[in-house]
Amino acid sequence: MTARIERPLSPHLQVYRVTLTMALSVVHRATGIALYFGTLLLAWWLIAAASGPAAYSHVQAFTGSFIGRLIVFGYTWALMHHLLSGIRHFVWDLGYGFKANEREALTWGALLGGIALTLLIWIIAYAIGGGR
Amino acid sequence: MSATETTKRSMRTPLGRVHNLGAAHSGTSDFWRQRLTGVAMTLLIIPVLVVVMMLIGRNQAGAAQILGSLPIAVILLLFIFASAWHMKIGMQVVIEDYVHSEKLKLASIMLNNFFSIAVALASTYAILKLSSGV
Numbered sequence: 001m002t003a004r005i006e007r008p009l010s011p012h013l014q015v016y017r018v019t020l021t022m023a024l025s026v027v028h029r030a031t032g033i034a035l036y037f038g039t040l041l042l043a044w045w046l047i048a049a050a051s052g053p054a055a056y057s058h059v060q061a062f063t064g065s066f067i068g069r070l071i072v073f074g075y076t077w078a079l080m081h082h083l084l085s086g087i088r089h090f091v092w093d094l095g096y097g098f099k100a101n102e103r104e105a106l107t108w109g110a111l112l113g114g115i116a117l118t119l120l121i122w123i124i125a126y127a128i129g130g131g132r
Numbered sequence: 133m134s135a136t137e138t139t140k141r142s143m144r145t146p147l148g149r150v151h152n153l154g155a156a157h158s159g160t161s162d163f164w165r166q167r168l169t170g171v172a173m174t175l176l177i178i179p180v181l182v183v184v185m186m187l188i189g190r191n192q193a194g195a196a197q198i199l200g201s202l203p204i205a206v207i208l209l210l211f212i213f214a215s216a217w218h219m220k221i222g223m224q225v226v227i228e229d230y231v232h233s234e235k236l237k238l239a240s241i242m243l244n245n246f247f248s249i250a251v252a253l254a255s256t257y258a259i260l261k262l263s264s265g266v
Contacts, residue, residue, distance in 0.1 A: 042212075046199070047254060083174065086174070089170075124185060
C-alpha cells in the first residue's frame with residue numbers, strides 16, 4: 001500500500017458567504033430529490049386507478065387526510081419551484097442572465113413564482129371541488 | 133466499443149481518450165438528455181396539470197375513464213418517460229457528488245436505475261391497462 005498523498009483540497013460550502021443564488025442552488029437539488037421519491041405517489045395513484053375502486057379509495061383517503069394533503073401541497077411546490085428554477089437554468093445554459101441584477105431577478109422570480117403558482121393551482125383545485 | 137479495440141489501433145493518447153468524459157464516463161450525453169427531458173416536461177406541465185384537475189373529486193370509475201382516453205394516456209406516458217429519465221440522471225449526479233466509496237457509488241447508481249425504471253414501468257403498465265379497459 002502506498003501512503004496517501006496529501007493533496008490540496010478545494011474549499012467546500014462552509015467557507016463561502018451564503019448568497020441567494022447559492023441557497024437556491026441547494027433548494028433546486030433538494031426539490032429534485034423530493035420529486036424523485038414523490039414519483040412513488042404518482043405511480044401509486046395510477047396503479048390504484050388501474051386496480052379498482054378499493055385501491056383507489058385508499059389513495060383518496062390519503063389525499064383527503066391532513067398529512068396527505070400537506071405532502072401533496074409540498075409536492076406541488078417542489079414541482080413548481082423546480083420547474084421555474086430549471087427554466088432559469090435554461091436561460092443560463094443559453095448564455096443569458098449572468099449580470100448581478102439579472103441573476104438575482106431570475107432567482108427571485110423562481111422563488112416567488114414557485115410559491116405563486118403553487119397557491120394558484122391549489123385555489124383552482126379547491127374551486128373545482130378538491131375540498132370535498 | 134471494447135477496450136482492446138480502442139487500445140489496439142488508435143493514435144489518441146490515453147489522456148485524450150478520457151478527457152472531458154467526466155465522472156459518469158459518458159461525456160456530455162447525460163447533460164444533453166437532462167436538458168432534453170427538462171424542456172419536454174416544461175412543455176407537458178400544463179396539459180398534465182389540466183389532466184390532474186379533471187380528476188379531482190372523481191371516483192375510480194370516473195378517473196379510469198378519463199385516464200384511459202387516448203390523448204390523456206399519451207400526455208401522461210410522455211411525462212412519465214421524461215420524468216423517469218430526468219430523475220435518473222439527476223440522482224446519479226447527486227450520488228456522484230456525495231458518495232465517494234467506489235463500491236457504494238456503483239451500488240447506489242445501480243439502485244437508482246432500478247428505482248427509476250421500476251417507477252416508469254409500473255406507471256406505464258397502469259396507463260396501458262386503463263387504456264385497454266381490462
